[in-house]
Every structure is written in C-alpha cells, then in structure tokens.
Amino acid sequence: MRIGELARRTGVSPRVLRYYEQQGLLHAERDANGYRRYRGEEAVETVQRVREMLAAGLNTDEIRGLLPCAQGGPGLLPCAHSCEVVERRMSQLEAEMAELARRRAALDAYARTMRQRQAEDEALAVRALRSA
Numbered sequence: 001m002r003i004g005e006l007a008r009r010t011g012v013s014p015r016v017l018r019y020y021e022q023q024g025l026l027h028a029e030r031d032a033n034g035y036r037r038y039r040g041e042e043a044v045e046t047v048q049r050v051r052e053m054l055a056a057g058l059n060t061d062e063i064r065g066l067l068p069c070a071q072g073g074p075g076l077l078p079c080a081h082s083c084e085v086v087e088r089r090m091s092q093l094e095a096e097m098a099e100l101a102r103r104r105a106a107l108d109a110y111a112r113t114m115r116q117r118q119a120e121d122e123a124l125a126v127r128a129l130r131s132a
Helices: 002-009 012-020 040-055 061-070 080-131
Strands: none
Touching: 002 012, 002 040, 012 040, 040 061, 061 080
16 A cells, blocks of 8 residues: 555545654555555554554654554553553643643632732722712
C-alpha cells in the first residue's frame, strides 16, 4: 500500500505518516523508485493505535515503546512496561489537573474581587449622583 492510500484509509495526512515513520512509529519499505510501501492492514492498524495513544496524551517516545504491546486491537497488553508508562502519565495528568484547579481558584478570586469592587464603585456613583 502506498502512502496516499494509507492516508485515505486512516484519515491521516501523508505528511503526518512520514512524521510517524521518522519517529519510528510506522515502518515502510521502499520500492526501486523510492516510493514508500506499507504493509496493508498492519499499517492501518498501527496508525489507528498511534492515533488512539496520542489522543490519550502519550507522546511519540512513549508510543514507540508501547506499540509492541498494542498489537491486536484497541488497548494495550498488560506488561510491566505498559503499566508503568500508563500509571506515570496518569500521575502527571493528576498533577496537571491539580495545578489547573489551583489556577482556576486564583482567577475566581480575582473575578470575585473585581465584581465586588465594580458593585462598590457603582454604589458610590449612585450616592454621588443623589447627593449632587
């Protein structure tokens, strides 16, 4: 299967497919004329697994190490490596979520203070108009 057909079947651009190949996530053989040739359904499945893992927040280095655990459909085969990578990423996400919650609380405090000050300013303006 050539790169154009793989792109059509997976919905991934040829440029992204070349990037996956450069990152060691997808393997192609070369024809005599230099064109890439992929292994049919195996390549389609590999691209689908890569897309799933990217969507889950894994980076290409992690995916490269996990691809052997991802053969045969969605999900990963449980092994020490795959469990460690997934648990580590979940811990990182939890830390990021906690940081985002902290930032949101800080912004919320700013917003409350601004609304309160605006209400006080409006009340002062009303009083000033009444006394004038």
